[in-house]
Each structure stands twice: as C-alpha cells, then as structure tokens.
Amino acid sequence: MNEPADVVTVRLRKGLQLRDRDTILHGRETGVVKKLANGGFVEVHEPLRPAARHRLTAHEQHEPLVLEPAVDGHGVRREVRRSHRLRAWLSRRYFAEQVRKPSARHYLSDTQHPEHVHEITAGGNTDGRQ
Incomplete structure (x- = not known):
C-alpha cells in the first residue's frame, strides 16, 4: 500500500x-x-x-491516535466506525515515524x-x- x-x-x-x-x-x-x-x-x-x-x-x-477497544471494561461492545478506523490509520501513518x-x-x-x-x-x- x-x-x-x-x-x-x-x-x-x-x-x-x-x-x-x-x-x-x-x-x-x-x-x-x-x-x-x-x-x-x-x-x-x-x-x-x-x-x-x-x-x-x-x-x-503529536502522538498517533489509538482506537479504543471494541469492548469496554464492563463487557459492552461499542461501535467502531470506519471513519474512526481511517483516522487512526492516517494518524499512525503520519505521526508514527516522527523524530x-x-x-x-x-x-x-x-x-x-x-x-x-x-x-x-x-x-x-x-x-x-x-
């Protein structure tokens, strides 16, 4: 990619x-x-x-964005939208390798x-x- x-x-x-x-x-x-x-x-x-x-x-x-877990501490699933996954991916691509x-x-x-x-x-x- x-x-x-x-x-x-x-x-x-x-x-x-x-x-x-x-x-x-x-x-x-x-x-x-x-x-x-x-x-x-x-x-x-x-x-x-x-x-x-x-x-x-x-x-x-800036630190890369991290997605919250799909299941919280009480066992309740939360919806992870595609836009959130995309933002986290772009953030990792841009900020992960900074000096x-x-x-x-x-x-x-x-x-x-x-x-x-x-x-x-x-x-x-x-x-x-x-």
Whole structure:
C-alpha cells in the first residue's frame, strides 16, 4: 500500500527532522576544522542563538491516535466506525515515524561532550551574534 511518492515524502520529512535535531544538539557547522594535539581533527560548531533553537523546537509533538477497544471494561461492545478506523490509520501513518525533539536534559547532556568544540566569535560571544 506504500506509494512511491508516499515513501519519498516520509523519507524527506524524517531526514529534515534528523537534520534539525542534529543542529539543535550540536550547533551550526562553521566549516572550520581544527587539529588536536593527539593528531585527531574536530569540526568547530557554533552554538545556536536561543531564538533559532526556539524556532526549531517550538512545535508540538503529536502522538498517533489509538482506537479504543471494541469492548469496554464492563463487557459492552461499542461501535467502531470506519471513519474512526481511517483516522487512526492516517494518524499512525503520519505521526508514527516522527523524530522526537530533544528534551532539555538531553540537550544539556549532549552539548557537554568534549568533542563539541565551540569557538568564541569576533564579537566575544558564543551564540553567533556580532
């Protein structure tokens, strides 16, 4: 039932969500590569401004709709309409494979790693504003 256009759209959407998540956690790539004392190389990332970080994380994370059971706790059957089943199916197709946005705890723990090099810009701040 997967149409080629549907598969391509889901892959593009997931790729864009992963890119946004990576940008939030690691910052903007500057294109500067530094050589470490041990001979390794790291790319310098510039942290995002709070406004840019907010823009990437301000959206709601919707959960897929779940159909209620056909029989409730008292043994009474309830009617499950085709429209409800269709809504639940469409909701699962659209929301099930979304990339979760990072929590504040995840953001703080992931940005404290030593391999993330942040360089101070010419203006003396680390958020990229001059």
